[in-house]
Amino acid sequence: MIELSSRVNTMISSPTLKLLQIKKQLQTQGKVILDFGAGEPDFSTPENIKEAGTAAIRNNFTKYTPTSGIAELKKAIRDSYQAEQAYAAKDSQIVVSPGSKYGLFLLLQAIVDPGDEVIVPLPFWVSYPEMVKFCGGRVVFADHLQPDRLFELTAASYISRCSAQTKAVIVNSPSNPTGKIMNSEELGKLIDYFYKKNILIIIDDCYRKIIYTSGEYPSPMNLVPAASEHVAVISSLSKTYAMTGWRIGYTIAPEKLAAAMTKIQEHSTSNPCSISQKAAVEALSGDQSAVQAMVEEYRRRRDYFARRVDEIGHITYALPDGAFYFFADFSHYIHIKKFRDDNQLAMDILEKLNVILVPGSAFGAPNHLRISYATSMEDIQEGLRRLEEYLRNDR
Numbered sequence: 001m002i003e004l005s006s007r008v009n010t011m012i013s014s015p016t017l018k019l020l021q022i023k024k025q026l027q028t029q030g031k032v033i034l035d036f037g038a039g040e041p042d043f044s045t046p047e048n049i050k051e052a053g054t055a056a057i058r059n060n061f062t063k064y065t066p067t068s069g070i071a072e073l074k075k076a077i078r079d080s081y082q083a084e085q086a087y088a089a090k091d092s093q094i095v096v097s098p099g100s101k102y103g104l105f106l107l108l109q110a111i112v113d114p115g116d117e118v119i120v121p122l123p124f125w126v127s128y129p130e131m132v133k134f135c136g137g138r139v140v141f142a143d144h145l146q147p148d149r150l151f152e153l154t155a156a157s158y159i160s161r162c163s164a165q166t167k168a169v170i171v172n173s174p175s176n177p178t179g180k181i182m183n184s185e186e187l188g189k190l191i192d193y194f195y196k197k198n199i200l201i202i203i204d205d206c207y208r209k210i211i212y213t214s215g216e217y218p219s220p221m222n223l224v225p226a227a228s229e230h231v232a233v234i235s236s237l238s239k240t241y242a243m244t245g246w247r248i249g250y251t252i253a254p255e256k257l258a259a260a261m262t263k264i265q266e267h268s269t270s271n272p273c274s275i276s277q278k279a280a281v282e283a284l285s286g287d288q289s290a291v292q293a294m295v296e297e298y299r300r301r302r303d304y305f306a307r308r309v310d311e312i313g314h315i316t317y318a319l320p321d322g323a324f325y326f327f328a329d330f331s332h333y334i335h336i337k338k339f340r341d342d343n344q345l346a347m348d349i350l351e352k353l354n355v356i357l358v359p360g361s362a363f364g365a366p367n368h369l370r371i372s373y374a375t376s377m378e379d380i381q382e383g384l385r386r387l388e389e390y391l392r393n394d395r
């Protein structure tokens with residue numbers, strides 16, 4: 001038997017993708033599963049975007065492209081970023097990749113050496129720690145689980161974990177799993193502190209267009225102009241445009257870093273899919289009304305969730321500002337039902353109710369569950385009805 005590399009042995013499989021496999025297995029047994037585990041929109045890709053992809057195939061736009069993305073897509077990224085974030089990125093700062101997940105992977109590969117520390121938010125998106133470990137780096141957590149400031153993304157939580165080994169910090173705003181946004185004041189403080197220490201600030205904003213607050217989303221590239229060589233933004237088309245399967249994400253990074261990422265992409269995937277790149281041009285530069293409609297629907301579901309969860313009672317949460325996840329503390333019910341932990345609660349819910357919820361432990365937050373509302377209102381109503389009945393049984 002061939003020995004696996006020590007690098008890959010440090011990695012654990014993605015718990016959220018594992019759930020998807022369990023769902024498929026249960027479905028093949030004929031079970032109807034209500035899935036609140038999904039990290040992807042339940043909507044279809046808007047028609048104009050699908051049409052652009054189809055046209056790309058018809059026009060034989062099916063060959064290799066420049067590694068970091070076609071010029072037309074880079075222009076669309078520049079224009080939309082300028083319009084939304086008032087920042088003029090250069091083409092040489094942009095790397096389009098097969099999903100933002102791969103963009104982050106390229107970026108970490110380009111900067112992290114064994115022994116370097118990367119500060120990641122807690123709770124975290126499942127891939128951050130695994131990617132850092134894969135590079136030989138050490139994961140350090142910025143704790144956002146303080147009961148008095150539940151899930152609040154503060155600069156202090158990162159600054160308190162800074163050390164001589166810190167190479168980068170990852171900010172995820174809006175956050176998966178909490179939906180919380182780091183406000184301009186906190187983000188400004190964080191950037192100002194870390195750039196002066198020559199530490200890279202990575203902002204994963206892949207949910208930035210799915211927000212429910214009235215205030216502007218902070219523009220990280222402009223908050224501290226002197227920090228421009230120390231800020232990288234990772235963005236995605238997956239969530240905003242319901243394009244998860246097309247695999248298009250992009251990074252805006254300092255030029256030297258973008259060039260290093262491009263080199264790694266050159267020798268790993270060559271380029272993002274040519275057809276998807278054409279579809280992405282349409283997504284970013286075409287009609288945006290489908291995005292508004294999706295965000296409105298997510299907001300409606302979030303509000304419904306909050307109301308129903310309050311009615312059920314004994315579940316602690318902070319209302320999400322964005323993304324499409326409800327992250328809540330179920331300690332009361334874990335205790336009442338005499339379960340060991342959130343994994344056991346989630347498994348029991350799956351077995352008894354045919355409802356998928358993701359255990360908070362997967363995000364570093366035991367006793368919590370993540371409930372995605374990127375699923376139909378009918379399923380949400382039925383799922384919450386089952387959950388209420390189940391939780392009330394032994395209350």
Ligand SMILES: Cc1ncc(COP(=O)(O)O)c(C=O)c1O
Nearest residue numbers: 039099100101125176236238249
């Ligand atoms: C916080 C966060 N970042 C990045 C990604 C990756 O998205 P994609 O690779 O589809 O662009 C996800 C997907 O779930 C996510 O939740």
